[in-house]
Amino acid sequence: MSTKIVWRLPVYLAIGLLGGGFAYWADPYLIQIALGVVVAALLALSWDVLSRCGQVSLGHAGFFGIGAYFSAMFAEFHPAIPWIAGIGACAIAAALLGMLTLRLQRVYFTIATLGFALALQVPVLIFDGWTGGAGGIAPALVAGGDPAAQLLVGTALLVIAAVISDVVLSAWFRPAFFMIRTKPELAASSGVPVVRTKLLAFVMSGALGGAAGVLYAGLYGYIVPGDVFNLNWSVLPLAVTILGGMDTTLGPLLGTIVLRLLEEVARAYIGGVGYQVVYGGVIIFFIAVMPTGLYGFLRGIVMRLRSDATKADKP
């Protein structure tokens, strides 16, 4: 069923309390882990918003990098300007890329977005007067470089991203998005302007991906092209969303947290490079046994318990 935003207030409160709690009480190491989770969760929500209308992107490293670089290029202005520049540039890039690619279906769209992400390192190297080229660039530090304050900023962004995700899951958008994904002709015959709606999803998704990039760039104050235009940033949101549960707001968040925990546990117990193999194997196992993701799996358990309780109540 479609989401009603008012009922989701406890969810936003929980995200806020969790992030705020970590910022105040956790040790510096845990705060760094939490910051990593927030960046990845923002990117995952951004990816999922687009996937709800059937467009599987491998181009989110592109938005991540554009957000990071545009924020860095406007670093010397008022602290709000890097955010506006990074997010705005991504929204424009998504609109332009969308006009070119959103008529493509399935894997053709995916490959086009992959090409977009791969190609972006080239202009960064060419226009080195603005971008710093291969040597990198120094963005303004978010919250003056204080990790706890950065986590609060990241948490606030995550709450905003969760609200946007829930708006897309509301009665106004969700059925139209799913119709576009299942049968675009059916959506068009129901009055949905298909290309324009997909473009809207792409712009929202690109802007959120850009916000993740701006936050990331401002955490440490230094970025190089290979760091932000890295395909890991395209694959990570896809992996954590599938792990956590697509078409939901909590799924990508849950997936990011669980994946990060798995990584830490595997690193602690196995170490070296072997931990990556075990960690990859565990992800495949999770996806194989929980096709609807962790969120869907947990929801299934709750529903089963609830229906058992209803049956037990009846004489």
Added chain:
Amino acid sequence: MTTAISIRNVTKSFGGLMALNDVSFDFAAGRIIGLIGPNGSGKSTLVNVLTGQFQRTSGSLRFGEHEIGTLRADEIVRLGVARTYQIPKMPPQLTISEIIEVPLHYVARRTPLLEKLSGPEAIARFCGLTQPVSTPCGQLSVPDLRRLEVARAVACGPSVILLDETMAGLSPADATQVVDLVRAINAAGVTVVLIEHVMRIINLLCEQVVVLNNGALLTSGAPASVLAEPAVREAYLGKGYVQ
């Protein structure tokens, strides 16, 4: 007699294949009209061209004062021409109510029929769906998916509705229910175009029948005379079966 849709010299080709070849005729407003023809005769292409799924290669399609031949599907449905699909493919996780709400939100036309049927539940019941409207589409049978397809088209608030083989594969009882539904939709002032193979239904319901064959108009007129024409029988049954 006023005209609902006027089709003039419409041609649609896919590369070398001429799916519609210089087709011209009118759909009379307020009637139930049968659009028939053997498989591959161009019926579905005509429906797709009329509803903006395909752009015609040449010719004119007029709906009231609008030339709809160059419009997108969502623009055409907002003007008041709705259609159903032969094979209803719905997102399995969406409920009956959510499917019906999409056109209520996005088309948002106010017609006498929709004034009477306020909300998704009333539309679902009008179209013969008996399940709770919170039932997901993934749990519906094929006849119920067809009913939901009609409900979705009714929710578009059309003045012309094109029903693409809605009765195919239905049991006689289910088909009778759809016949009543078609009459009820028509009684509310909606022009109904039935794309059908079931001749009994065409004979029973239609006041005008248009026959296509090999992408061209074969004939058009009252059902009894059209169905008796040797050319129509030949197109359907083959030359050897016509006396």
